[in-house]
Amino acid sequence: MSKIWLKIFLALPLVLLIGWTLTLxxxxxxGQEVRLPIYGYDPVDLLSGHYLNFxxxxxxxxxxxxxxxxxxxxxxxxxxxxxxxxxFYVPEEYAFELDKLLFQNRSSSRKFELVYSYNKGVAPxxxxxxxxxxxxxxxxxxxxx
Amino acid sequence: MSxxxxxxxxxxxxxxxxxxxxxIGRFENTFNSEWILKTLFWLSGSLIGFGLILIVGAxxxxxxxxxxxxxxxxxxxxCLYGVYQSIExxxxxxxxxxxxxxxxxxxxxxxxxGQSFNLEGGWRSFALxxxxxxxxxxxxxxxKSLNVAWxxxxxxxxxxxxxxxxxxxxxxxYGLVILVFLCAAASYGSYRLAEMxxxxxxxxxxxxxxxxxxxxxxxxxxxxxxxIFSDFLEVRSVLAKFFVLTFLGICMLxxxxxxxxxxxxxxxxxxxxxxxxxxxxxxxxxxVSGIGFIIGGLLILGLIFVGRRTLVYIKNMQGFKKNV
Numbered sequence: 484m485s486k487i488w489l490k491i492f493l494a495l496p497l498v499l500l501i502g503w504t505l506t507l508x509x510x511x512x513x514g515q516e517v518r519l520p521i522y523g524y525d526p527v528d529l530l531s532g533h534y535l536n537f538x539x540x541x542x543x544x545x546x547x548x549x550x551x552x553x554x555x556x557x558x559x560x561x562x563x564x565x566x567x568x569x570x571f572y573v574p575e576e577y578a579f580e581l582d583k584l585l586f587q588n589r590s591s592s593r594k595f596e597l598v599y600s601y602n603k604g605v606a607p608x609x610x611x612x613x614x615x616x617x618x619x620x621x622x623x624x625x626x627x628x
Numbered sequence: 629m630s631x632x633x634x635x636x637x638x639x640x641x642x643x644x645x646x647x648x649x650x651x652i653g654r655f656e657n658t659f660n661s662e663w664i665l666k667t668l669f670w671l672s673g674s675l676i677g678f679g680l681i682l683i684v685g686a687x688x689x690x691x692x693x694x695x696x697x698x699x700x701x702x703x704x705x706x707c708l709y710g711v712y713q714s715i716e717x718x719x720x721x722x723x724x725x726x727x728x729x730x731x732x733x734x735x736x737x738x739x740x741x742g743q744s745f746n747l748e749g750g751w752r753s754f755a756l757x758x759x760x761x762x763x764x765x766x767x768x769x770x771x772k773s774l775n776v777a778w779x780x781x782x783x784x785x786x787x788x789x790x791x792x793x794x795x796x797x798x799x800x801x802y803g804l805v806i807l808v809f810l811c812a813a814a815s816y817g818s819y820r821l822a823e824m825x826x827x828x829x830x831x832x833x834x835x836x837x838x839x840x841x842x843x844x845x846x847x848x849x850x851x852x853x854x855x856i857f858s859d860f861l862e863v864r865s866v867l868a869k870f871f872v873l874t875f876l877g878i879c880m881l882x883x884x885x886x887x888x889x890x891x892x893x894x895x896x897x898x899x900x901x902x903x904x905x906x907x908x909x910x911x912x913x914x915x916v917s918g919i920g921f922i923i924g925g926l927l928i929l930g931l932i933f934v935g936r937r938t939l940v941y942i943k944n945m946q947g948f949k950k951n952v
Contacts, residue, residue, distance in 0.1 A: 489715065492768075493708045496730075496761040500737050501701060507745045534746075560748055572743040574689035609746035620689075 511608045514600030517548040518613070519559075521569070521595050533578035534570045535612070537597070549601070559599070559607055571597060571609045577623060584614070631656055666721055670771060673725035677732025684739045693744050700740055704733050711768070720770070727769045731778070734762040756785035766831050775834030783838070796849050801864050804850035805871060811843035844898070847872060851902060856909040872902055884947055893942050897935055904931050 520540040539559055546554040560569035573581055584593065598611040614622035635649040644652070680703070684696075691699075707730045714723035735758045741747065742754065759782040766778035787795075799807070818836035827833065855868035876899045883891035904927055 486716075489712065492764050493712055496734055496764060497701065497704050497708060499761060500704075500734070500741070504697060504741055504744075507741065507747075511745060534743075570748060571746050575686045576689065606748060 507608070510602050510605055511600045511610065514602040514605075514608065515548075515550075516610070517599050517601050517607075518596050519544045519599065521597050533575055534572045535578075535581060537569050537571070537595075539569060539597075555601075558601075569597070569609070571612050573612075573619075577619075580623060581612075581619065666724065666771075669721040669725040670728055670773065673728035674732065677729050677736070680733060680736045681739060684736045684743065696740060697744070700733075700737055704730070704737060707733055711765075715768070724769060724771050724774075727765045728771070728774055731762045731765045731769075731774060734758055734765075752785045752788065755781050759785060767829055770830050772830055772834055772837070775831045776838060778831065779834050779838045796853075801850060801854045801868055804846055804853075807846045808843055808850065808875065811839045811846060815839035815843060847875060848902070852905070856905055869906065873899065876902070887947065889942060893939060896938050896942065900931065900934055900938065 520543045521537040522540060539556075541554055541556055544554055546552055549555060584595075594613075594615050596613040596616075597609055598613060599607040600610050601607045612619040632653065635644070635653055638644050639646060639649045684700075707726055710726040711723060711730055714720075714726055738754060738757050738761070742749075759778060762778065762781075766775050769775060795807075815836045818832050818839060822829070822832035822836060825832065850868055851872035853868075854864050855872060876895050879895040880892055880899070883889075883895060908924060908927060
């Protein structure tokens with residue numbers, strides 16, 4: 484294999500990964516932001532770390548955020564056995580605490596919401612987890628003080 | 629028997645001189661230490677790669693996401709540079725280490741992307757992306773272990789553990805028979821492809837081995853599920869036994885024609901093992917009694933004895949002696 488072809492062959496995966504990252508970043512930043520209420524539980528994905536697994540509470544969601552006033556339920560999250568399952572990755576050190584809070588959510592008065600970046604035709608991307616309207620990091624810091 | 633003892637024996641019978649024995653001994657020791665060195669290089673690459681995957685998995689909050697990405701891409705780039713330099717300077721061990729590291733870094737990077745952008749999709753889509761993006765590294769590696777890992781990764785993107793369970797437990801006898809033949813055909817095709825590229829690409833050999841192993845697994849699943857763990861006199865049970873015994877017999881015949889002593893020996897041993905299972909299954913409830921345990925123990929001893937005699941007989945068979 485000539486030197487040029489070897490360089491191209493080796494660089495191709497890295498170039499594709501960088502391209503994919505930049506594309507996702509653009510979609511995330513340029514998409515329309517929508518806030519949706521959630522409830523759920525916490526498993527661990529070996530290769531991407533801890534994530535919160537939750538379902539969107541469409542009954543209490545404000546569909547006016549979407550351009551045609553209809554909540555595009557099928558565009559969000561993949562079909563699971565019982566319902567559509569969504570993910571939000573969290574640092575390992577906070578996973579247990581967040582999981583506990585999220586699991587207790589159904590019986591408590593705390594409001595859990597997720598901010599998505601929504602582009603029509605593209606899978607929505609979760610941007611931020613809100614607890615009582617505040618980013619989860621700030622909420623946990625306030626709770627721990 | 630160790631090599632040193634064999635060399636002494638051959639020297640005593642006059643097959644080789646002392647000088648030749650010394651040369652062979654030195655050569656084999658060098659080869660063994662090369663193999664150990666290669667394994668250590670491969671192991672270091674694997675450990676570093678898995679370490680990176682675990683670091684990504686921890687999702688350290690103290691490191692901002694852009695820094696994680698920049699760091700990851702720089703590391704990946706450095707690794708690719710290492711592959712390039714090792715190949716150019718013909719340092720095969722370093723090349724294999726960097727290729728293994730690059731293969732694992734693809735997985736770590738995809739994991740980082742999934743985590744940063746909260747991507748949906750389970751193991752299958754992840755495995756498919758990983759397999760496709762790491763294909764160049766699998767193609768360039770001469771290590772069968774990396775290529776087999778790549779094949780398993782790709783297979784897992786199409787077949788989950790649940791699917792595999794369904795395949796084994798829910799598929800009917802004729803379905804399993806078709807699978808066995810499909811795997812045999814795929815294995816043969818992969819071996820032919822490997823020969824066509826003159827074994828320059830190890831991936832085809834890895835594919836062939838994986839299909840071959842799957843073929844034997846499916847064969848035994850059909851032989852056990854329908855031939856052993858079912859009603860002895862049922863038509864399907866008789867057909868399953870006949871199928872396994874005939875298939876292994878045909879494999880032995882093809883190996884004999886190719887003068888492939890290793891394949892002939894392996895198929896012969898599998899045949900003996902299956903006959904042993906058939907005999908054990910005919911004991912039914914007696915198998916879990918005291919007499920059953922004694923018979924089982926004696927059978928295993930018998931199997932070892934017969935197996936060893938089979939190996940000696942095969943080695944001395946005229947058809948294989950001509951090849952030597």
